[in-house]
Amino acid sequence: MAMIRIAHISDTHITGESAYKGYAYDLIANEINRLNFDFVVHTGDVTNNGLREEYERAEYELRKIQKPLIVVPGNHDVRNVGYDLFETFIGPLNGVYEFKDGVLIWVDSTIPDLSDGRIGKHKFRWLKRKLEEYSDRRVKIVSAHHHLVPLPNTGRERNVLFNAGDVLDLLLRNDVTLYLCGHKHVPNVYRVEDLVVDNAGCTSCRKTRRGDVNSYNIVTIHDDGRVEVTIRRVTGEEVKAEHRAVRPKLFVPRGERLLRIVQLSESKVSDRVYFRKKVLENVINLINEKLRPDIVIHNGDVVDMGIERNFERALTFWEKIRVPKLVVPGHSDMTYLGYELFPEYFGEPEEMSFDGFTFIPVSTPQYETEIGVVGRFGQRKLAEEIENAENFRVVFMHHNVVPIPRSRERGFLEDAGDVLKLLTEREVELVLTGHGGNAFAVKVENTVIINAGSVSWELHRNPFGNSFNVIDVYPCMVIAFEVQATWGSRRLLGVWKFKGPRAGAS
Amino acid sequence: MDENAPIRVYMTRKLIGVSPDDTVKRACEVMMEFDIGSLVVVEENEVVGFFTKTDVIRRVVIPGKPNTTPVREIMTRELVTVDANTPLREVLDIMAKKGIKHMLVSENRRIVGIFSLSDLLTASRRKLETAIAAE
Numbered sequence: 001m002a003m004i005r006i007a008h009i010s011d012t013h014i015t016g017e018s019a020y021k022g023y024a025y026d027l028i029a030n031e032i033n034r035l036n037f038d039f040v041v042h043t044g045d046v047t048n049n050g051l052r053e054e055y056e057r058a059e060y061e062l063r064k065i066q067k068p069l070i071v072v073p074g075n076h077d078v079r080n081v082g083y084d085l086f087e088t089f090i091g092p093l094n095g096v097y098e099f100k101d102g103v104l105i106w107v108d109s110t111i112p113d114l115s116d117g118r119i120g121k122h123k124f125r126w127l128k129r130k131l132e133e134y135s136d137r138r139v140k141i142v143s144a145h146h147h148l149v150p151l152p153n154t155g156r157e158r159n160v161l162f163n164a165g166d167v168l169d170l171l172l173r174n175d176v177t178l179y180l181c182g183h184k185h186v187p188n189v190y191r192v193e194d195l196v197v198d199n200a201g202c203t204s205c206r207k208t209r210r211g212d213v214n215s216y217n218i219v220t221i222h223d224d225g226r227v228e229v230t231i232r233r234v235t236g237e238e239v240k241a242e243h244r245a246v247r248p249k250l251f252v253p254r255g256e257r258l259l260r261i262v263q264l265s266e267s268k269v270s271d272r273v274y275f276r277k278k279v280l281e282n283v284i285n286l287i288n289e290k291l292r293p294d295i296v297i298h299n300g301d302v303v304d305m306g307i308e309r310n311f312e313r314a315l316t317f318w319e320k321i322r323v324p325k326l327v328v329p330g331h332s333d334m335t336y337l338g339y340e341l342f343p344e345y346f347g348e349p350e351e352m353s354f355d356g357f358t359f360i361p362v363s364t365p366q367y368e369t370e371i372g373v374v375g376r377f378g379q380r381k382l383a384e385e386i387e388n389a390e391n392f393r394v395v396f397m398h399h400n401v402v403p404i405p406r407s408r409e410r411g412f413l414e415d416a417g418d419v420l421k422l423l424t425e426r427e428v429e430l431v432l433t434g435h436g437g438n439a440f441a442v443k444v445e446n447t448v449i450i451n452a453g454s455v456s457w458e459l460h461r462n463p464f465g466n467s468f469n470v471i472d473v474y475p476c477m478v479i480a481f482e483v484q485a486t487w488g489s490r491r492l493l494g495v496w497k498f499k500g501p502r503a504g505a506s
Numbered sequence: 507m508d509e510n511a512p513i514r515v516y517m518t519r520k521l522i523g524v525s526p527d528d529t530v531k532r533a534c535e536v537m538m539e540f541d542i543g544s545l546v547v548v549e550e551n552e553v554v555g556f557f558t559k560t561d562v563i564r565r566v567v568i569p570g571k572p573n574t575t576p577v578r579e580i581m582t583r584e585l586v587t588v589d590a591n592t593p594l595r596e597v598l599d600i601m602a603k604k605g606i607k608h609m610l611v612s613e614n615r616r617i618v619g620i621f622s623l624s625d626l627l628t629a630s631r632r633k634l635e636t637a638i639a640a641e
Contacts, residue, residue, distance in 0.1 A: 111641075118638050118639055118641075119638075120638055120639035120640055120641040121638075121639065121640050121641070122640065122641060123641065128508075128511075132510060132511055132512055132593075135512040135514065135590070135591040136591045162638045162639070163638040166638075173514070173515040173516075174512075174514065174515060175514055175590075247519075247613070247616065247618050248519075248521060248551075248552075248553065248616055248617055248618045248619075249519055249520045249521065249618075250521050250523055250546065250548045250551060250553070251520060251521065251522050251523065252522075252523050252524060252525055252548050253522065253536055253539070253540070257539075408638060463631040463632055463633075464631060479540065481541070490541045491624075491628060492518060492520070494520065495520045495522065
């Protein structure tokens with residue numbers, strides 16, 4: 001066993017036009033040749049428009065890199081039926097590269113003539129088979145062009161993989177070490193549970209974001225399992241991130257429970273057949289009689305449509321819950337007259353604090369649009385609220401900041417990338433969301449993010465049926481269960497350790 | 507459910523446990539509180555033992571031991587494990603033959619997960635597949 005060093009380049013956009021910065025490419029290619037790397041990964045957008053002349057030039061430019069090179073196709077490479085040329089001039093669109101005690105599996109995530117990404121059924125099955133085949137490798141790397149979690153500083157969040165949630169779930173379940181991608185021209189590193197998600201910026205395209213310069217990433221995988229990613233800009237500036245997976249993950253509960261949250265979403269009260277009244281009544285009974293939480297948080301879509309009759313009915317259900325409760329609006333609450341009726345019936349979302357916990361609501365829906373936004377004003381306000389709260393912070397909103405398995409990801413929160421960065425940088429302990437109709441929980445950096453499925457609406461995406469979550473906070477850990485809304489049976493969503501006095505310190 | 511998938515795909519990789527000096531009563535409280543049928547016994551961040559609800563009946567209740575008995579006296583030390591890369595099909599075969607409801611999963615000789623009948627039920631309802639598009 002020995003340390004593995006990878007140079008991760010991306011988005012070269014090679015062309016005869018001004019989009020391509022040849023000197024930046026040469027600078028980085030020379031540096032890669034000079035430094036010690038086992039291999040180089042290019043995560044796509046080799047060319048600017050997938051044209052023959054661009055591929056011819058790219059073939060020449062790529063040969064400058066005198067190390068083993070793996071090239072992944074990007075959305076620009078498949079423009080103008082460039083996917084055929086890619087195979088002629090560069091290599092296979094999908095493949096496997098074996099090294100030492102590891103493997104890199106790359107998959108074509110492009111859709112001809114669209115900027116969006118997907119790893120559809122056949123490719124997904126292929127990826128799954130490869131992960132099974134190489135299950136015993138110490139280091140497993142998966143690479144595709146499109147990003148997996150929302151990125152900051154990209155303007156609008158979009159073109160994440162349509163099935164990013166499914167892919168993320170697959171990678172986590174297979175203990176994948178590292179995901180390498182590019183696409184948005186923004187260098188970034190996130191730790192999602194034990195998976196390191198490494199986004200390269202752009203190596204030689206003029207289109208950098210926020211006045212940034214060209215860059216590439218250096219990945220070092222140490223013998224002890226530590227993964228180190230350095231974003232290295234052409235100016236010589238370096239930003240480092242490091243993660244070491246802890247295995248086994250053992251939890252020995254100590255002390256009394258500090259807090260119990262019941263998290264609901266998508267009750268969608270209405271008189272349509274999809275609204276399951278009996279199920280909601282059952283959940284309210286479970287909450288009042290059996291679960292007895294300290295607080296109930298409803299993550300929005302209280303009603304199916306923002307009309308008076310629905311709100312009236314929803315309020316009678318809401319009032320039956322006999323513990324403190326908080327609610328934020330979802331996109332369906334903000335339809336028709338909902339914009340006025342929601343605050344009339346449920347009030348403006350307000351911050352609440354007790355026993356060392358602060359609950360911060362974020363209103364994300366836009367009028368009659370499924371996609372939400374926090375906005376730059378909203379982000380500033382949220383940042384202040386987070387910084388002013390002293391102890392265990394729970395931020396709750398309707399829209400997702402990470403992709404949810406089974407849902408068709410299309411950037412549910414316009415500025416999810418910036419919001420996710422804001423939350424993780426400030427190490428918010430817990431983020432609760434409620435869009436996508438499926439329960440899911442992951443820790444991104446030091447922030448636990450939990451999504452609730454649909455509690456009483458039949459149009460959901462959860463194989464376990466309608467459900468809600470129970471989240472228990474202990475002095476050193478947080479544990480989340482999904483509860484089946486009809487039967488009350490529980491399924492573990494996740495457990496996470498918390499270090500230091502922050503967790504529930506009062 | 508994909509029977510050829512390695513067991514790591516379906517196992518629970520976050521294990522709840524007690525320390526060997528905890529009492530049987532404490533262990534039972536943990537099992538009830540977290541709704542689990544078995545516990546790992548943890549010493550210095552390593553799994554040193556394992557026991558199930560059935561073990562409590564068999565080794566504490568029937569012999570008439572007090573519930574203050576430390577867990578180390580009743581835990582199973584000889585752990586039955588499978589490697590994390592073992593296909594689900596083989597794991598089910600072993601569990602059926604041995605008649606056990608829980609299987610510990612190891613990697614490089616360390617316990618990294620557990621697969622129980624309730625994980626099997628969860629797995630049976632879950633397709634690790636994408637419904638987005640054929641390609």
